[in-house]
Amino acid sequence: MESAHVHLQSYAIDQNLKKTSKTKNVDKKQRTLLTLFKRADHHLDKDEYEKAIALYDTILSISSHNISAMGSKALTLNRLEKPLQAIKLFKTILKYEPTNVTTLNNLGYVLGTIDKFQDAKKYLHDTLRIDKNYTEAYIQLGNLAEKQLRSREAIKWYKKALKVSSNDPHALYHLGLVYERNSRYKDAITQYKLALRKGPNKPQVNYRLGIAMCELGNHSTALDYFTKASKLMPNREVYGLRRGLEFRHLQDDKSAILCFNKLLKSNPHSTDALNNKAVIYSDNKKYQEAISMPQFVHKLDPNDTLPLYNIAVTYHDMNELDNAIKYYDKVIKKGTSAEALINKAAILATNGDNNSALSYLNKALSIEPEHEIGLKNKILVLTDLGRMDLAMNMINKLLNKNKKSSDFLYLKARLKLTMGKVSDSIKLLNKAIHYNKQIIEKIKNDELFKIIKNNPQLKKLNIFN
Template sequence: AGWVHRRRDLGGVIFIDLRDREGLVQVVVQPQAAEAYREAIRLDPASTMARYSLGRVYLEMRQPREAIPVLREALRIEPGFDPAAAALGFAHETLGEWAEAKEVYRRALTDDPNNREFVERLAQAEVRSGNTPAALELYRRLLGEHPRDLNIRTRVGLLLLEQKLFAEAVEVLQGALRQDPGHPDARFYLAIAYEEMKRYEEALAELRQIPESARNYAEALIHTGYVLGQLDRLEEAAAAFARALLVRPGDPQVLYLLGVTQMRQKNFPRAILHLKEAVALRPDNAGYLYQLGAAYERNRQLEEAEAAFRRTLRLDPKHADAYNYLGYMFAEEGINLEESVRLIQEALTLEPNNSAFLDSLGWAYYKLGRLDEALRELLKAVQHGERDDPTIRDHLGQIYFAKGMVPEAIEQWERALSLDSANEAIRKRLERARGLVSRGGS
């Protein structure tokens, strides 16, 4: 099984470089050969080789539709002629006719069940047509028959990753590395398996062994940055993304990841710089625009933030986070409060039980003085939260305090401080409320 690596038409003679797992071979095609093979078929209608050769010429001339009937006829004359079956399957693949290609390979395997080439061709067709479970079954069969084949073992590991069978992928890929400790693909996929299992230190150890000469070195740097970010080693994460940019200058994904990391470092000017570059390269990427808006907001560039969020929503009218962020930003600033409510309600239409969105809506109601509605939404936010959140508890405390329910406010601020002990603003609110109680206030 192979593919066309490069095709050059030099006026009457076509040079085609074909690549497969064994390497590269050059085929020279003269279009007038098609006429010669057609004449051969006219002289000998039963010639399988003439029909096969004509089909190959059509394929090499990028005319798969013309090749198909010729190759089918070759197989009708000689059903077990493997080269014609391989070429016919390839013609259907070229046209994206995966069901037809797979049927050709299955018929060939009916005649010769142990034909490795057709098992591989069928497995690759299953992969390309999106049927990963079927492809995995076929590659597992090949691995059982050829346990020392590193390419097959690595492919099995990759398919196991795609099926989220991470523990089995680790076992298979570790086996590949025992055979060849320098196999960069096996090591990279093993790192990804560890990453998916949140075994970040082990992922990092594998990623750092991938050499600069490896084809996936840039991807390894990107994953290194991600893993370091998960470990909260933000300076090292930013350095890894910066190194990835040296390998892939101007890569929008890397610029985006570097910008997000710099936001986590609270280096908002640098984050904005890199996120703007990412957006300039991918102006239709709503996710990049949204993060740029967030960086502007954190840097107190509110007009720019609003513009970025509105552009995000024009690109993706179902971007719930953008509705919420813009609405919450308005609420925090005490501006456009009616629009703030509408925006957050739109976010909740998309994600009705999102505790952060419920908190935002409650906060917008609070800023409007609609305290009963604010309390209702904040209590729902607490109910739907996956974890106790100090911001929600703080907001709930402020609403209780505004309603004159000081003991309830104190309870919420105490819980907020237990979750965020360094928050001085909450501590001051709590001390004020306790002072009121000690003086007999309510």
């Protein structure tokens, strides 16, 4: 979930200052304050928060109870991830103005960010007691509920916000986020589209629409939304990355490379862009680039295991298995990568060391018990070790969870054939093909099934024709 800084309400410059600035006889003190506020705004626009705070302090040295300066300073402190200082300042404002709804709302928000949920709710409800139509307070109550994974309550608050505001776009957006988190992607898309009608140039809404479209398999449409988000906010790296990944999904590697290059132009040290670019080079057998890029990334961040893993996979693809194992070991030593353990096990099994392979697969499955490739490989290794009962027990448990899994039906057929039960094996193959015809290619390339390819029953399945 994206945080919603939009729900921190800004403090307007004192209206008296604005009025006096239009008159000829402007008080020197008021002119100075107005100039300082404008300079602070300029620094905020450039994300120069410390400079803005220094100016607010100057204002407060001239006008110690200036609510606009105190409030703006508190907001800026929160941007600098100093919530406790922001909270202290908001509470100071409330001593002077106990019914200041902007401050009550902002205080509720900041308390929520540090998980002080009950205190946050108190201030937000105080806001609504003073102004029952204060939209942002409803939205923030929804955000608090969502942060505690209470989706029904969150939906209730967002809908109240929509009711008092005639479809506030921020409320629509957050309602969409709740639906998305609960896998209600069509409902999420409806809310996001309504939010875009209110404000079409919202990059985060376009981005979330892209994510929801991906989940429904609408990748071309998702790409359009990621592109829009990236154009609206070119400096937001995650938007550009998702755009590049979507090009990859659509098998347009050339456009993906261009996208990652654009990110690298603005940030040459973008590890995500470099890693993704390296994967494309590896897939296209440009191995030198595929190895040199992750090596550069690893120098930038020696604690990041992903570049080491990518180097290992590239060596694995090149069939340089000793180098592959060397890098898989580096990944395994640094962290808990199930994939590195599984891939090392695959090399060990290929080299005939099934006992060591089984040990690595068990470690991988202790990290990710449902890892499908790990489970499949363990069944194959157990079969090769002649531990048929264990392998069959595993397959049956997995098929009880998903009776239509063509992959596990194929593995059971393979195991039955190893046990000499040819007829049972062919029946299972027939089932596997019924659920997924793409499994035929795997059967066709399996040396075990090639042995019985002339079996009359197997011929009826038209696998080897």
